[in-house]
Amino acid sequence: MQTHFSLAQLADADTAESEKILRACVHCGFCLATCPTYQVLGDELDSPRGRIYQIKSMLETGGPAPASVAKHLDRCLSCLACMTTCPSGVHYMHLVDHGRAVVEETYRRPLRDRALRALLATILPRPRLFRLALIGAGLARPAAPLLSRRLRAMLALAPRRLAPPSPVDRPQVFAAQGPRRRRVALLSGCAQTVLDPGLNEATIRLLTRHGVEVVVARGAGCCGSLTHHMGREDAARASARANIEAWSREAESGGLDAIVINTSGCGTTVKDYGHMFRTDPTWAGRAAKVSALARDVTELMDEIGLNPPSTATGQAVAYHSACSMQHGQRIAAPPRRLLAAAGFAVREVPDGHLCCGSAGTYNLLQPDIADELRARKVRAVESTGAAIVAAGNIGCITQIGLGTDLPVVHTVELLDWATGGPRPAGIKDGAEAA
Template identity: 45%
Template sequence: MQTNLSEQSKLLPRAEEADKILRTCVHCGFCNATCPTYQLLGDELDGPRGRIYLIKQVLEGAPATAKAQLHLDRCLTCRNCETTCPSGVDYHNLLDIGRAVIDKAVPRPASQRLLRQGLRGLAPNPNLFRTLLQIGATFRPLLPGGVAAKLPHDLPATGERPVPRHARRVLMLEGCVQPGLSPNTNAATARVLDRLGISVIPASDAGCCGALDYHLDAQAMGLDRARRNIDAWWPHLENGAEAIVQTASGCGAFIKDYGHLLERDPVYAAKAQRVSELALDLVQVLADEPLERVCAATDQRIAFHCPCTLQHAQKLGGAVEAVLTRLGFNLTAVPDSHLCCGSAGTYSITQPELARQLRDNKLNALESGHPEIIATANIGCQSHLNSAGRTPVRHWIELVDHVLR
């Protein structure tokens, strides 16, 4: 694709990157075939090719508009298009660049600004988030249906978390909303790793990965959170911690991008690259471990929902399924497993109607094999799918923990 960036766009910090990505696109349209929003809406501008054109026009000097902003907002950033694209277009980074330019030029309505600011203030604060969840559970009958559905039901007992005692040590991102919505996930992870001779060491100064801010009109704030996490983890990495484990694939995908997003930061570039190299999804840690020695699976029928951030962003599609199959779990077939469930971080809150349609389509596919339970690898997907009140959804490590010998 030929480009002619405006003089103003050439001054952007990532202008050269944007130009390179745009030139990679051959506008073949293969991406639209696997784009969830294009499939729902049938609008060229609600598919990757159309969104690329919108960003190109703005970077070439066309005025940014609220209509263009809406089409970019509707993107899930599921990155399915990147898996499909034969030209290797780095779509998600172009989208980040385009969104930042358009959001700076087009003020949002007050209601949207308040919603986004509220999400940025609430979700990255685990203690506040957990407190509000408890209050919400108490007053569930008085809450609007959409809000009440987001509150967790019947959380499994967390159980004990082993103290560090092994020579092999890893860090673990505790997450923002996961401790409140699914507190057993990280505890189960620590128990499974402990049985394999790996201790999880705490890094209390680490917080939100930064993805939420970065994707809600506050990219600079998101990168500041990344720097704080690097500072919190660095002493442990220097002291022998072998990896930074993520149990939420959405967080993992963003941390693995630290090196790219901070490559122009003279202070943090090298450290960010090292952190990205050591950031591993839980399945990457367990894939080569002798789990069969400590686990004995049951014949319970399970459908696995592979999050977009695992299969399209981290390119780990099939990895969890391989581990679960190896352990003897009975996995059911899932049609169209490449499609997004509609969670996409805060998308289910900022674009609720589209998110509900995608969720129900995904559940229909997941339930087609009549599973007793659905497993996933991302707290956002888990919470979103559970909000329908249908087949229960758990993190896959909880199922493994449950069958520890």
């Protein structure tokens, strides 16, 4: 793609990076076939190629971002299926991230939109506030028919029952069982600790059972992805710096073999910290080291090897590979290998490359498109005839779970169960076998 940036524009590091990405695009259109929003809406402006043209025009023209560009970038899920498809290696993720930051900085949204986005950016990364908000959502549920479409979507996603905060999410060290094989830091996260605190508990049980010492580092928290994908770069970088500082301190004091992440959306972001701080001389080195240490929990467990299962159920599991897992981190085989080694019969979901519609805050900000994508995903999942759905991302688990009666659980919960942990909630003994 031909570009027309001035030297002054290219002096900005983000614009220079985006210019390189734009020039790699050859207009082939392969990305249209795998773009969820294009599949639903049929509008090329809501495809990667269409958004690339809009970002190019916005960056070259300068000035405030047009409302039309804001609309079509807001509709992008950042599922990154286009990057898996692209034969030219166009790094769409960094381009759309830059585009969103420019929109956030230069476009004045309608008041209601600004208020909702500010509310989500304030509450979701802070577990205590998020818990209070969910309690409030429960009280507001009877008034749902009177609320706006977006607020109704928020109420629908709020769990009916909240588990109490887990003690494992406080800073501490969990000793390995038997000889220590690894020492890792675990990202506890933010929204996940409220929506399903049992996921971190299952992760710690699984890791320690396999000889891994697990550290929950003081000062680590939200990875920054929720605000990052809303274009709020200052907030995202503040979260990232807190994590980099906390994990660097642990690495220097006790050593770390890995930083383990059990939410694939967070993993994609943490693995990109090196790029996020590439021009910052104070943080670039430490950020790059943190990114190099970041591992999805299934990556680490695949390296270590699963202990022989003590509970081999033979149940059929439909494995939903989150977009951030398969497209963002390019992790495909490890979760499937581990589930098979644990005694489950893994079934592939048709059109598994398409997003379920969760995508961080997307199902709150774009509920109509998200609902259509969830309906498509649920039909595909249920067509497998599986008894259980497994995924590696809390957003996907919540989103898909709203549309099916099948138990939707985290991959680590199944691995924990198979190697001696408790049976995940919702899974019945003797459910349909493969």
